[in-house]
Structure formats: C-alpha cells, structure tokens
Amino acid sequence: MPSLTYKGRTFTLQDQQSILEGLENQGEVIPNSCRSGLCQSCLMHAVSGTPTSISQQGLKETLISQNYFLACKCIPTEDLDVSLPSDSAVSIQTTVLGKELLAKDVLCLRLLPQETFSCNAGQYINVVKDDLIRSYSVANLPDADGYLELHIKRLPEGRMSNWLHDSIAIHDPVTIRGPAGNCFYNAIHDRNFPIVLAGTGTGLAPLEGIVTDALDKGHDGEITLIHGAMNKSGIYHEEKLIKMADFHHQFTYIQSLMESADPANSDLNAEVRSVLENLDLSRVKVYLCGSPALVNKLKTRVFLQGVPSYNIFSDPFITATTADWDVFPRNS
Ligand SMILES: Cc1cc2nc3c(=O)[nH]c(=O)nc-3n(C[C@H](O)[C@H](O)[C@H](O)COP(=O)(O)OP(=O)(O)OC[C@H]3O[C@@H](n4cnc5c(N)ncnc54)[C@H](O)[C@@H]3O)c2cc1C
Ligand code: FES
Helix, strand or coil: CCCEEECCEEECCCCCCCHHHHHHHCCCCCCCCCCCCCCCCCEEEEEECCCCHHHHCCCCHHHHHCCEEEHHHCCCCCCEEEECCCHHHHEEEEEEEEEEEEECCEEEEEEEECCCCCCCCCCEEEEEECCEEEEEEECCCHHHHCCEEEEEECCCCCHHHHHHHHCCCCCCEEEEEEEECCCCCCCCCCCCCCEEEEEEHHHHHHHHHHHHHHHHCCCCCCEEEEEEECCHHHCCCHHHHHHHHHHCCCEEEEEEECCCCCHHHCCHHHHHHHHHHCCCCCCCEEEEEECHHHHHHHHHHHHHHCCCHHHEEEEECCCCCHHHCCCCCCCC
C-alpha cells in the first residue's frame, strides 16, 4: 500500500479507502460536506507525489497544475505527502455588503470581494468558517455587479446556514473559495436555442443567475424557468420573476407547488416533461438545481425523454446528510 504523510505523521490507509476517510478514521479533522466529489470542500494539496486524476476532476486548471486534489475522491496509487491548503493560496476575503430575508428561511447574502474575483452566474463558491466549508450558488452577475449574491436556506441545526442567518453582520469579513461548477450560461455564436431550468427551494439561486445572464447577453431562444416548492411559503422572488417575464417575451416563469389544489400545477416532473414536449430536444439545454433526490430523478427523466446528456447541467445541493433528504428538503 502507498504511504500517506500528513502533518509529518505517516498514516496507513485500508484497501480502496479515500484519503478523507483514512485521515478521519485516524482522528484528523478534514473539512468536507458532500463526500462525493461535488462541493470541493475537502480540497487538499499534495506537497510531494501525484494525486490521482479522478481526484482532480472539476478543479480549475491552476489548482490541478499545483497538485491540489479532492480528499474524498482520492485513493492514492503512490506515496503522497499532503496538507490542507493555506488560506492565502486558495481563499479570498469578502465583506458582507447586505443581508435580507427573501422567505421565512431563505437569506439573501451579498458579499463584496476585497480583491479581483471573476465568476459566472450559476457557478458556486465555498464559504469557509474554520473547519466548516459549504457551497452556495451565485444568483447574480458578479462581474457586472461587483458583488456576489447568495440565497442561503436555513437548515434545522445546520451549522453554516444558521451562522450566516444569525451571526454575521454587515461589514463582517467572510472567507470564500472558488468559483467552481459548470452550471452557467454558455453560448458563443448561437443565442437561439431553447433553455429549460427547473429547481426546488434555493435551487432557484443558480437558475435565476443563468436566466439573468442569458437575457443580459441577448439570448432570444425560449427560456422557461420552473420553481418548485412544497407550498407557497417556499416561493421567493416571485414579483421579480413575473416582471422579468412581462418584460422579456422569450422568458416564461412557472411555479410548481406540491400542495397545490390544482393537480395540473403540482408536479415538477410533469411540468418539465410537458415544457420539453414542445421544444426541439436536440437543441434544448436543461439546467437542474436544488434537492439532490429531485435533481437526480429529473436528470434521468430528461435524458430518457431525448435530451442529450451533454446538454443537461445540474447541481444537486448535497449536504453532509443528504441521505435524509426526500424529493423536497424539509421546509422547502
Ligand atoms: C454545488 C452546491 C451548491 C449549493 N448551493 C446552495 C445554495 O445556493 N443555497 C443553499 O441554501 N444551499 C446550497 N447548497 C447546500 C449547502 O452547501 C449546505 O450543504 C447547506 O447550507 C447545509 O449546510 P449547514 O452547514 O448549514 O448544515 P450541516 O451542518 O451540514 O447539516 C445539514 C443537515 O444535516 C443535519 N445534520 C447534521 N449533522 C447531522 C447528524 N450527525 N445526524 C443527523 N442529521 C445531521 C442538520 O440538522 C442539517 O439539517 C449547495 C450544495 C452544493 C453541493
Ligand atoms: S468534494 Fe469532497 S467532500 Fe465534497
């Protein structure tokens, strides 16, 4: 077995054990959240040795070239000496510019980067609080606005979400990393293809960012945004999105409520299916964000309906205990 060195100590990993699991089992605290290669909170640095290529998937080229890797995806194939990244190498400082409630348990947080920070609407950044690192999607056009807008859902006893809701104040410093992810509007020549976006709860954040970006860049193909929630209390930015739809003829905004009295308006899966039925499936781009159970289910259905996998973009909002999540996360 290859040997693993961390903080000058040598660790033995079990067969097929990831670095994250191996270090945790032997008493070390390594930041992590999704444990499946999606959130990048378990980022580590190989001081010597080369991490596996699978553990570098999704990382920026600059991080790959400096031997950074994801500990939850790395089952070493050679001796490695690893460390946690220093803040100065991968993080940037922001300050809190604004905080407002969008719904009972959804906070809009605006962060002002203290140095140059470029990011696409819809990508995600990681917020760092000591050993706690959590991902949040970008809901605005940061490069144009000069700040980042995040929509943070308060989870019962959620450590980061409750800290962001309750403890941080305007002008407070907040450390972030990123950006990462491929959920963003990407069109160079053709701005006429149809776009369908569907999500639950704060899954609206990246989707709203993508719609804003597409409209800002003059996209003139049909854009349909479907926001799902258990009931009306989980819907936010309704007025803003209705106004956008009134102003832009190519944009349609639909709400899908699980508890809706109108059965035709109660199933996000059915809603997505019927929207796609009227579109050219070979050209449509589909974006799915929010509840992992729902995103994964929709991904399969949309693919089976005929949308090529390279045109399906998704960010399941996996938490440390996603297994608990049903189709709709609690209180969404
Ligand atoms: C790519 C990506 C993008 C995301 N974008 C967004 C976004 O835009 N907006 C957003 O709101 N979220 C987003 N998320 C989710 C977000 O990153 C966090 O996972 C979420 O905010 C919860 O973090 P937390 O620290 O508050 O909760 P945690 O402390 O991680 O807890 C999560 C849940 O698990 C429960 N729990 C914790 N420990 C235990 C335990 N031992 N046993 C049982 N239950 C437990 C808690 O009660 C809580 O309900 C995204 C996730 C990903 C991967
Ligand atoms: S990418 Fe490793 S914990 Fe999320």
